[in-house]
Amino acid sequence: MTQILLIPAFLLLGILLQKIKNLPTTLPKLLNNYLIFIVLPALALKYLPIIELQLELVLPITSAWITFGLSWLIFGSLGKFFHWRNSLTGCLIITAGLSNTSFVGIPIVRALYGDEAVKIALLIDQGGSFILVSSIAVIVASIYSEEKKRKRDITKKIVTFPPFIFFILAITMNLTNITPPEFLSIPLDIIALSLTPVALTSVGLQVKVSLPAIKNPYLWTGLGYKLLFIPFFVLILFKYLFQLDGLVLQVSVIESAMAPMITGSIIAISHGLEPKLASLLVGVGIPLSFVTIAGWYWVLA
Template sequence: MTNLFIVVVFLLVGIALQFVKQVPTSTAQYLNKYLIYVVLPILALKYIPEIDLELSLLLPISSAWISFGLSWVLFGTLGRKFNWKKSVTGCLIITAGLANTSFVGFPIVKALFGEEALKIALLIDQAGSFIIVSSIAIIVASIYSEEKKRKRDITKKILTFPPFIFFILAFVLNFSNIQFTGNIAILFDLIAKTLTPIALIAVGLQVKINMDAIRSKYLWLGLGYKLLLIPAVIFLLFGFAFRLEDFVFKVTVIETAMAPMITGSIIAISHDLEPKLASLLVGLGIPLSFFTIGFWYWVVG
């Protein structure tokens, strides 16, 4: 559980740095750019070529797609019905629709279910969450951004988005059975290890917790969806309708119950989709998820 402790520590470090006058106000923006243009592409090249794609694992992978799709339907509908700002709707779709299936998800499922669970968690993350955040989340961000964009501009933004480019390249490497070894693999490992501290510090720098923020109905709608509603949907769907194999079922439910994905919040922030709300969904969602994950672990038995 050391990794969980590290998650909390770096989040608190980011929050503490807000009160250090020597830290420039633009620090979080630069950290976000580093994550998008360096870390995410490297993660694609590091993990995707190693994935052993099997049809039997399509169901757990689909949990990430169901989560994001339902988020788009639900918050898109509520946004139109109650005339929300487009930026609020887009922020909720992206941030609440994506689970933190990797650097929070991996250590949790390993602690709860053992090393074998990491194989399932990796597929859910890479073939589910990572694909979505690298492509569809960009479409949503472009649609709901206040800046009007043509379809041609949206397509260009996806095709020129570094994580998406390297995601496609990584799949080519997977199909070609090519993996990086030696010094390149060591370099990729070093860069990948910076994801957790840099991402959490960046989020911590942008978290502004005050009574107005805590009272925000959008915050609790997003967290209610992410921590309670969508895990319940996956529990019922895969537990009773599809009757997923017990071990895979448990890991899938727990991965779905993770807090909002930091990368998703970065996408929302970079498109000016309610940056404070996006940061708070992650900053408050991660510590709260430790309690709700305990609840879902008890439910799946």
Template sequence: MVNIILIVVFLCLGIFLQRFRIVPANTSKYLNNYLIYVVLPALALRYLPRIDLSPELLLPVVSAWLGFGLSWLIFGTLGKIHNWGNSVTGCLVITAGLANTSFVGIPIIQALYGEEGVQIALLIDQAGSFIIVSSLAIIVASVYSFEKKRKRDITRKILTFPPFMFFLIAFGLNFYGVEIGQNLDFFLQLITVTLTPVALTSVGLQVKMNFEALRSKFLWYGLGYKLVLIPLIILVLFKYVFQLEGLLLQVSVMEAAMAPMITGSIIAITHDLEPKLASLLVGIGIPLSFLTLGIWYFIVA
């Protein structure tokens, strides 16, 4: 309970700092860089070498790919049928198809399920969400904005991204049975405990809410898919078809139910795919997701 309270406290702190302009406007950028270049690599090194690799672990990773694939299929089809236009369709595909599995997801999973849950969440984030946002999301953005991106640029971005590099290093340590020493583990622990305060403060600094735009049907299409439909599909498919249970099922559903990813919205915005809608999906989605995540937590408990 204390961890959940801390999540709300630091999210509200970020919103407060943004609202009253107490910190510089680019503070969230520096916090994000710290998370990307320091905290996420430390998380990978601390947790992934310990994980007991099994074929079942592929399913949680697949959940991220399934979430984006169905988003592309559903919104791509509806966009053509109802003539939404490339801008709206591309925005919904990207923003609703990507979950905030790291900055919001990992702190929440850590609070609810502890270190074992974090190990699974890291797999979903690094082998799922990150690769998708660095590759498929860029491709979708290029398709719907008519901007082309070279394949080698996408590949280089994935392979040189620090969290993914340390993700590969951590798996190498796991494969060869190399254990992290106590001194290094203590140092990594000091870094990883900063995840929740820094990540949620950063999210709060970036949340933009525009209540006048709540009437947008596209906003509710996107949030309905992200917060309700895709976690429901993951739950039914994984539980009743693949017979997944326990922590693997719980973390898979909860990560699928996270609010839209901030990075995904940034990709949509930079490709001029309905920037206001992309911002709104994140700005309304993150606060609303705290309610829907509570409901999903009791459903999968």
């Protein structure tokens, strides 16, 4: 429960820090770089080499891929039909398409369903969300960025993206039964603990909540997809088509109902894809998701 309370606390801290005069304007960028270059690679080394890969848990992992794939299909199509700016389309695809399955999702899943459910949540996060944000999200960001890049440049950006490099390294270690050296255990734990406070503070620093911002129809389009449509779609698909039930179904739906991923918004921001909207989707989405997740929990009960 303490972990859940820290989520809005650090988000509020970031918003309050905006009031401090002479605060370095580069602080959000510095925090984002720390997350991308230090924290995400550390998480890959900490969790992926020791995760037990089980065939029966492949389906829950696909919930993250379905969420992102439908986001790309729907918002990509809407963007073409309504002639949206590429930056707007890319922002919605990435931010609404990635669930906050890790430092928001895992504490909530643990609180609702216990430690056994955390194993499923971790696989959804590492096998789905983490791979997506480390690779496919970078491709989408490069495609929809105003700064056009050649395919060769996009490929180079992905293969040199630190989280992707460490993801490949960690998966290779898993498949070859190699675990990280013992002396790295404590540093990795410390870095992993910094994820929630740093990421949420960074988002809070960039959230500009105002009446005009709240009225932004694209904000509610993205949150409507993320908090209502996609968990409903996953529930119907998994329960009635794939005949899933019990804990696997519950965790799959709850994880898909999480607010937009903070790291996804950071990817969008770093590529110039509507930074204000990307921050707002997370800043409004996280507190709002506590209400909608309670509703999905009741539906699944």
